Amino acid sequence: MNHDRYPDDYIRDILDEVKVIAMVGASANNIRPSYFAMKYLLEKGYRVIPVNPGQAGPEILGQLCYARLSDIPEPIDMVDIFRASEAADAVVDEALALDPVPKVIWMQLGVRNDTAAARAEAAGLRVVMNRCPKIEYGRLSGEIGWMGVNRGSISSRRATLSSGRTQRLSLSKTRTVPSSE
């Protein structure tokens, strides 16, 4: 995978498929980007399990927080890493030791660790780096266009409303045409 530029379909397939996300480096501080992303992903229907040794025990956004990935008592589809790039090595190794092994390693906007990514890919996982799942969901569903953000794609299909919701769009399988770099 070229980690400088991901095809929209690659990101969309990941966000379509995963249901359970472990967020490593989740924060209970409601102005931190990780809190924003967690709240948004929960609202979109994902199960998000916070992982943070400093905050383990209590809940973040109503979800029990664990100290480490191996403490989580259920299978995880994706590990979302909100840590410094160097820390991604240890997180990826921990993820690869899980049973079952997660399908996706996602490193947040600003986080990139190519050697960790290569190990995960060699084990058959898909990897995304230096992206935010909230921004990507907002971009691919169309919601982020309301903020004047260039989604980098065009489409002649209607955006998909989340049923019964107000101002909430969902990911659709409708393919878009990327419009810019």
Added chain:
Amino acid sequence: MSDERAPGFNTMSIHAGAQPDPTTGARATPIYQTTSFVFEDVDHAASLFGLQAFGNIYTRIGNPTCAVLEERVAALEGGTAALAVASGHAAQVIAMHTLLEPGDEFIAGRQLYGGSINQFNHSFKKFDWHVVWADSTDVSSFEKAVTPKTKAIFIESVANPGGVVVDIEGIAQVARRAGVPLIVDNTLATPYLCRPFEHGADIVIHSATKFLGGHGNSIGGVIVDGGSFNWMREGRYPTLSEPNESYQGMILGETFGNFAFAIACRVLGLRDLGPALSPFNAFLLATGIETLPLRMQRHCENALAVAEFLSSHPKVSWVSYAGLPGDRYHKLQQKYCPKGAGAVFTFGVKGGYDAGIKVVSNVKMFSHLANIGDTRSLIIHPASTTHRQLSDAQKTSAGAGPDVVRLSIGIEDKEDIIADLDQALASA
């Protein structure tokens, strides 16, 4: 993968930012003529106000019709995001409000639209923001103007009214060395002719009133974020790098990544200063952009023909149009605007101030007015109108001396445009 092919400029002019309406399937962009948007529940409202969810609250801060215009311009410029506001002047106020603190300076090339010169010299002073003037035709003058208080550099890509094409890359290097963003007003060129982000600009400003909208029917402005500037470095831009009290201490530059500048302009500048664009104007401007490439082609073709005609006219002493091979800015035009030199330029009429007034009084099809970038051909004598507030020295240095007549060439038949100028000059 076949769908990874990026569509071209014409396609994006029509499609970028607009999808069929999710509720009704309406294909043209609906005019969401509403002040406000209902919340699903208290929690949804809290998420929207806290910037945790994407969505609309109140049209002063954002509106789905305005958003189509914003995303379209962002896409055409190759930026990460944009904000549409009530006018080009409002765009300048909001961009500077996001960048500057009281006591700060910014450097501006003095070859600017006269209204910008007034805004920078006088109104900005009341905010304790201080313009330092440089010469857009001399990159070294920008270097010399840099001080520790400099927070931004501002230029027009193609300067109004003199037809100066500015060396964006040279000035971008000065900005890079000074650690400040380069703001380029791309109104006259439009992204069809020039894409400043490809030459090192960090922020692009538009008066969408002009060629983007293109039909002389709506005032509007756009700020485009190039996504290239690191606002968190050195803490020189506290609006972006410091905790914001009105958002519970959130750091906008950290939360919104490479479109943080556009978001800060929206959720602070537009929220608090208030110059929102009306959805109806956004609709007209976005619709205008659908034909931007076609119009610009015709504008440039007509302007070159008119410039050639004037060059050999006995009553004309000089023509300043970068599209003419002998023009002093022709080389820069070939580099920065290779598809054409735009449609706004000036010429000197023999007989000075009085002759200039006669020409604008004698035209029959040209409209004598203060705008540019209309389908119609427009004419003005800057010394007696747009630039009359300036001193004689300022007028001349802004390219608006007594003999100067400014044209904005429309997309009528070029024979009719030339015939009208010919008869007006004959009686001047």
